[in-house]
Amino acid sequence: MANYDTSFLERMIDQALGRMEADIVIRNTRFLNVATAEVAEGDIAICGDRIVGTYEGYRGKVEIDGRNLTCVPGFIDTHVHVESSLVSPGEFDRCVLPRGTTTAICDPHEICNVLGTQGLDYFLEAAAGTVLDLKVQLSSCVPATKLETAGATLTADDLVRYKGHKHSIGLAEFMNVPGILYKDPDVLAKLAAFEGCHIDGHAPMVSGRDLNAYLSCGIRNCHETTSLPEGLEKLRKGMQVLVREGTVCKDVKTLSPLITADTSSFVSFCTDDRNPLDIHEEGHVDHLVRTAIAQGVPLAHAYRAASWSAAQSFGLRDRGIIAPGRRADIVLLDDLETCAVHGVISAGRIVTPALFENRRLPAPIGLDSMKLAPVSAGDFVVKASAPTGPVIGISVGSVVTEHLTMTLPYRNGERLPDPANDVLKVCVVARHGKNRNIGRGFVKGFGLARGALASSVGHDSHNVCVVGKDDAEMALAVNRLIEIGGGFVAVADGRVVGELALPMAGLISLKPFEGVRSDLVALRAVIRELGCPLPEPFLQLAFLPLPVIPHLKITDHGLVDVDRFELIAA
């Protein structure tokens, strides 16, 4: 909180008592009380960054006519990788705060996988400058596994140095479930170092005794829940369930029945990975609240999950309810049922475009992150002993893959793509200058009739991922990616047909979010023309290398059988 000295206390006391006008008063408004689950009526008085009055009459230096509005506490995105919005933290701020997201708890593990602690420093510096309250979790699993080559490693010692930083909030999603179950010493060292602090979870489909062991280590929540029985087991075992709606993973409809009057204190919302198109078209946390209410979640409890429950479960005890003494993070709605955002107050400041000017934000970093030499068609040849072998099966809107076994065209000891059956080649090329690894395999489900797609976003190590049926086009796409400093590239008929540059660590654009959004629209149209029916082909590509999500993935080391947590031959 800003300026917390006794003179600020004096000013709050005087304004709360009505001895002087409040800084801002929302007059004659309705507001949702997440403690009593009532819609209340009256004035809301604000002094500095804090609410100082509810349920009483107030006058203010600035008065907002609240007669046609309903106020709710500011939304908290409990788990977000800002990098997935493809814009800088400053642009993310400008994009989501007007949607009502007044607090975002981010894990910068994408940029840390590329740049190490430099990424953490960048985000912590950004957090000091954004208007919304950006809390930075300390990325716990960089690299996510030993089955890939990341740009950096964050050790327990690296992380401990940031413990207690005013903009940080404990250890970020602990993805290395096998590392816990098999008692990996590095993994246990991190858990022990953060004992008693917040430790975020990541436990897709982990259940039974495995889940018990995972929780025993002090991990408290999970945003990777995708089915109702899975969610119920996690709630029953005391986990905060962070219901997610990202661009690929959309879980709100499925998990809404978890949110009741009994349970709403134990459920929160998050976006995880959400691109600027979706934020523009659907919204941010406001979209999740709206969707949950449409699914039948009681109004008060949907909003409680989006605010108070989220705040409590991360130890943010200064916010999450419209009440005196709390942070003045308030969303003004035209309609409660549809979560129609009219305006936002962030720590006592009315959110306007001008508010985003003059923020002190850090300069871009990691502009030379494509540390690989140009490739050629021959680099993508898949040598195999037989035509029958593993193929990654993808499905729309899921980061979980199938482990298929298919017989492919086979020539000169090479397995080949089978475009007629929608099987393409997929490769992952190391880009951090540590080695010249290339992982090779096949994927079914992209529906790409021609051309190739390449991306420098490839969770979580962010090596180059490329998919296509022609090795030469794949090489062209990768080489163009190197030229533009990373991003997304589409190639067809032997030439580049679309691209989006993400020169900051190969992950983040230097443009305003509006520019990224329109580039994405154009790129999406190009790819649709290539026959790909996926709404988010680059995101589906980007999650293929993530070996902490079942079932078959590919890294620069090769194909990973996630269930057995080992490399297999292509």
Next chain:
Amino acid sequence: MANYDTSFLERMIDQALGRMEADIVIRNTRFLNVATAEVAEGDIAICGDRIVGTYEGYRGKVEIDGRNLTCVPGFIDTHVHVESSLVSPGEFDRCVLPRGTTTAICDPHEICNVLGTQGLDYFLEAAAGTVLDLKVQLSSCVPATKLETAGATLTADDLVRYKGHKHSIGLAEFMNVPGILYKDPDVLAKLAAFEGCHIDGHAPMVSGRDLNAYLSCGIRNCHETTSLPEGLEKLRKGMQVLVREGTVCKDVKTLSPLITADTSSFVSFCTDDRNPLDIHEEGHVDHLVRTAIAQGVPLAHAYRAASWSAAQSFGLRDRGIIAPGRRADIVLLDDLETCAVHGVISAGRIVTPALFENRRLPAPIGLDSMKLAPVSAGDFVVKASAPTGPVIGISVGSVVTEHLTMTLPYRNGERLPDPANDVLKVCVVARHGKNRNIGRGFVKGFGLARGALASSVGHDSHNVCVVGKDDAEMALAVNRLIEIGGGFVAVADGRVVGELALPMAGLISLKPFEGVRSDLVALRAVIRELGCPLPEPFLQLAFLPLPVIPHLKITDHGLVDVDRFELIAA
């Protein structure tokens, strides 16, 4: 948590996975899940001080047959002055832990008012030795007001030195409401010094804009709520309502309607001031839970208030639910509805009498705290200009008093008691060696037909309080109190007829709680013989000097009109 290193993590993982037997397993039991509000069935596995398994089958080195039991999370007393139990922290531990209270959040402000930081040090040292988890709040208002003489003063600087101590938990009940409303610099300095930390409240009958101002300073809860409308206003303004059932103040029946599925996360329980007789006869937090359920509070939500809600609202995120990774604080019940305690597990240790042996507890302190010279009858003469004036009106089971105006017998410029109308003299004699103040006044409602009662317990400055109709008997009672080093004394017919010595700071016995209980029973019988119908005459006497509770009180400075917060003539 004990022994938190990677080897403990390894052991927990192995036990959670069933690779090795758990340290303790409660087998085939039912247990209340406070997250889902369900009664679950299965095994509960414990490793060290922590739960490592629920909802799965386990075998243990020690196995408890849970077939006829229902387990609930350990109870948390959110606000207790251990001194009010009249026994040492070690005896308090032995007394309440077997009742299911596994965490007690205490405020040692009684002993701090007598001994200053020595009292804090004593409690913090005791907290390291008790079996139950004793959390020590830092007494924020020593002395409570400037209208009394305490034995010590705790300044903001004194308190800040203890901030972050592993057994401490923020600032204790902030009683000085007028100090906030009138912006007392010392008061504001304490609030500013603890910004962002937990700050406990105390706001009896504070409402409207006053309550808003109070809350704006970061104060989060209140245990002084005595009516439903008051409780509802506090809930609506985001306060955690700590529903209290002490020996004098009994609020559970009145406030039970506040606890619903919607609100239970915002309500907790506390005992505040509860003597060993009541603990023995009725119980501790178990009694509050039982009473709330009998009043119709839904089972799961009564238990949630007693555990999870309490833990969350004090930032104790490691407990409050029976789930893996949480502290193994478990109450085993014979019956859920009546909260019939069968046994207790405290941080993974089965509570038996032997568990209390070999605790390392601090030696008694403050054995020379009666720093006053003997008094004589003449010290209690009440000079007044007229027969009509103020009289304190007490009512059974309330610490709130009435401000009466009565005409009393009047002779030689002296107002005199009127025993026929149940009006006695009440005096408060300074005992901390700072001055020789005596406050003098009258009280209606004790029903004492003869004799005098004196006490060295007199909230919160703990000067000597004495009530009677005869000045000589009052002097005899006070002088006996000096001889025994403090405690309670009853005098009748010119001799001492009953007493309980409390030589530690004049507040705490050196005996085991069983001895104190039987002494109290004897003393109670004696006083009943003197005609006093009050169930707790010494407690009602002890609260007469507390000038932070409405409406008319008496300190060593004289009569205090609490509503106007000023001294008035007797």
